[in-house]
Amino acid sequence: MAAIELNGLTKRFGESVTALRGVDLRVNEGEVFGFLGPNGAGKSTTINILLDFVRPTSGTARVLGLDAQHDSQEVRRRTGVLPEGYKVYDRLTARHHLEFVIESKETNDDPEAVLERVGLADAIDRKAGDFSKGMKQRLTLGMALVGDPDLLILDEPSTGLDPSGVQDVRQIVKEEASNGTTVFFSSHILSQVEAVCDRVGILRDGELVAVDTVDGLRDAAGTQATLRVVADGVTDGAIDAVQSLSGVSSVTFSDGVLTASVDDGAKMDVVTTLEDHGASVSDFETEEASLEELFMAYTGGGQ
Amino acid sequence: MNRLLQITRKDFTDAIRDRQLYALGALFLLVGLGIGYLAGSNAETASGVDVPRIGLGAMAFLGSVAAISMSYNQIVGKRASGELRVLLSLPFSRTEVVYGTFLGRLALVVAMTTGSIAVAGALAAVLGAPVSGSALLAAIVFAAGLMAVFVSLSIGLSAGSVNTTRAAAGAFGLFIVFLFRLWEGVPVAVRYVLNGFSFPSGPSPTWAMVWRQIQPIAAVRNVIAGVEPDLTVALVAYAPGLPDGEPYYVEPWFGATVVLAWIVLPVTLGYLKLRTADL
Numbered sequence: 001m002a003a004i005e006l007n008g009l010t011k012r013f014g015e016s017v018t019a020l021r022g023v024d025l026r027v028n029e030g031e032v033f034g035f036l037g038p039n040g041a042g043k044s045t046t047i048n049i050l051l052d053f054v055r056p057t058s059g060t061a062r063v064l065g066l067d068a069q070h071d072s073q074e075v076r077r078r079t080g081v082l083p084e085g086y087k088v089y090d091r092l093t094a095r096h097h098l099e100f101v102i103e104s105k106e107t108n109d110d111p112e113a114v115l116e117r118v119g120l121a122d123a124i125d126r127k128a129g130d131f132s133k134g135m136k137q138r139l140t141l142g143m144a145l146v147g148d149p150d151l152l153i154l155d156e157p158s159t160g161l162d163p164s165g166v167q168d169v170r171q172i173v174k175e176e177a178s179n180g181t182t183v184f185f186s187s188h189i190l191s192q193v194e195a196v197c198d199r200v201g202i203l204r205d206g207e208l209v210a211v212d213t214v215d216g217l218r219d220a221a222g223t224q225a226t227l228r229v230v231a232d233g234v235t236d237g238a239i240d241a242v243q244s245l246s247g248v249s250s251v252t253f254s255d256g257v258l259t260a261s262v263d264d265g266a267k268m269d270v271v272t273t274l275e276d277h278g279a280s281v282s283d284f285e286t287e288e289a290s291l292e293e294l295f296m297a298y299t300g301g302g303q
Numbered sequence: 304m305n306r307l308l309q310i311t312r313k314d315f316t317d318a319i320r321d322r323q324l325y326a327l328g329a330l331f332l333l334v335g336l337g338i339g340y341l342a343g344s345n346a347e348t349a350s351g352v353d354v355p356r357i358g359l360g361a362m363a364f365l366g367s368v369a370a371i372s373m374s375y376n377q378i379v380g381k382r383a384s385g386e387l388r389v390l391l392s393l394p395f396s397r398t399e400v401v402y403g404t405f406l407g408r409l410a411l412v413v414a415m416t417t418g419s420i421a422v423a424g425a426l427a428a429v430l431g432a433p434v435s436g437s438a439l440l441a442a443i444v445f446a447a448g449l450m451a452v453f454v455s456l457s458i459g460l461s462a463g464s465v466n467t468t469r470a471a472a473g474a475f476g477l478f479i480v481f482l483f484r485l486w487e488g489v490p491v492a493v494r495y496v497l498n499g500f501s502f503p504s505g506p507s508p509t510w511a512m513v514w515r516q517i518q519p520i521a522a523v524r525n526v527i528a529g530v531e532p533d534l535t536v537a538l539v540a541y542a543p544g545l546p547d548g549e550p551y552y553v554e555p556w557f558g559a560t561v562v563l564a565w566i567v568l569p570v571t572l573g574y575l576k577l578r579t580a581d582l
Contacts, residue, residue: 013581048581048582051388051391051392052391053391053581053582054581054582055579055581072396073394073395073396074394076391076392076393076395077394079392081392083385083388083389085385087384087385087389089317089386091317091320091321092320100309100313100393101393103309104306104309104393104394104395105393105394106305
């Protein structure tokens with residue numbers, strides 16, 4: 001069974017704004033899925049449809065095998081949500097927050113144990129209004145974990161967090177995933193999902209432009225590695241010869257370093273071609289395309 | 304049902320944690336003490352219905368103002384702040400949120416108005432003034448009924464508004480229409496237009512008479528007339544007079560039906576608007 005299944009999901013706001021255009025997506029049970037895209041791509045709209053805050057214009061969304069609209073209450077009973085912005089009740093203590101969630105989900109979790117997991121046990125009886133942003137986020141993460149959810153939805157979970165907070169979120173995502181919980185993790189920063197996600201989907205202008213593993217995406221994008229060769233005696237003829245090799249592009253040469261974008265397998269051709277043209281190669285290195293570049297390639301960012 | 308009451312309890316306890324509401328509570332207490340003191344200091348001439356009557360009259364205004372101002376932002380404000388999404392990411396339904404909030408606010412406003420009238424009665428009795436127990440009870444019950452109408456109107460408004468500005472404008476409208484009796488101007492305006500933009504002469508047609516009597520405060524007054532007639536004077540400032548001949552639409556049973564509709568329909572219409580809204 002799919003934990004999340006979107007079919008032709010489309011959402012228009014009014015006449016002019018189209019947030020989602022026919023999104024098809026299947027997230028498997030037990031998977032950690034990274035939902036990526038720049039701000040405004042439609043990530044929040046998708047999550048809002050999963051939770052029935054927003055109704056699709058057309059298409060369907062199923063969560064945990066249930067209709068996201070008609071069975072929304074049951075969906076939310078079995079789902080833990082870390083909403084964007086992690087709003088808390090200033091006048092309530094951390095314990096009150098958890099008790100409220102526990103009662104609504106009709107479970108018997110121990111508030112203290114939950115706060116222990118998110119590293120907030122020592123603040124259990126303090127009012128959330130006095131919490132730092134990081135503590136508020138830990139609290140809302142704790143609330144999301146109540147009732148051992150089958151699905152955990154994290155909407156931009158790292159916004160405004162310090163590095164140790166980001167690390168803790170990752171740790172908890174891993175723990176939950178190893179218990180069989182499906183995790184749906186939205187972010188506009190690729191490096192945050194890269195480390196934890198089994199697969200990622202990239203959303204751009206309301207369309208899902210790619211769904212794959214991180215490695216798969218890298219292959220599919222066909223992004224080339226960058227090769228740097230340190231060599232003496234490089235002639236213009238040598239550069240032209242390198243340029244004309246198949247799988248090699250963007251060749252530049254300056255200060256004794258030749259730089260080129262190369263496909264897998266073409267890199268030794270570059271080195272041998274240079275040597276054939278009388279250059280002496282003293283060192284070379286390749287650098288794979290960073291995921292950030294890959295992400296940019298898909299989302300059209302940075303253009 | 305459990306989750307509905309959980310929302311109700313939360314709404315009520317949120318208010319108790321809100322210090323600003325303590326000032327409002329103190330005002331209700333002071334008004335109650337004032338009424339009780341006044342009746343007590345005129346103990347020889349006071350009648351047993353004085354305290355209930357004045358108490359009900361005071362609550363019709365003060366209670367309604369409090370009901371509107373404490374309720375109109377209660378759902379749309381959460382919608383604007385994002386709190387509504389937090390609640391609805393838990394297994395609450397929109398039905399539970401709207402009706403639970405309605406019950407929570409109602410409990411709060413009823414506690415204040417009931418407390419105020421009860422304090423007035425108790426102080427008057429202690430000071431030796433006569434206080435009719437049945438009239439006091441009737442005043443409390445009818446004040447509560449009136450509060451239910453205004454909380455329903457305000458929560459319905461709050462649930463049906465897309466932003467806090469509109470809800471605030473609507474709340475102001477509620478004051479004008481019901482407490483400042485703009486409601487009764489509607490038939491006049493309609494007849495003016497129907498009459499070719501000149502003021503009509505002759506007696507009001509039946510529909511205009513019915514319109515006046517289905518105003519919620521008039522409807523409450525018409526119910527009171529059948530139960531504790533001495534108390535009707537309390538609402539004289541907010542309801543039109545009674546027509547001659549006691550037609551059906553001023554009968555207590557008709558009034559009770561109208562009051563019930565005013566309690567059930569506004570909050571339900573607001574809920575229906577929210578039910579289909581994108582949050």
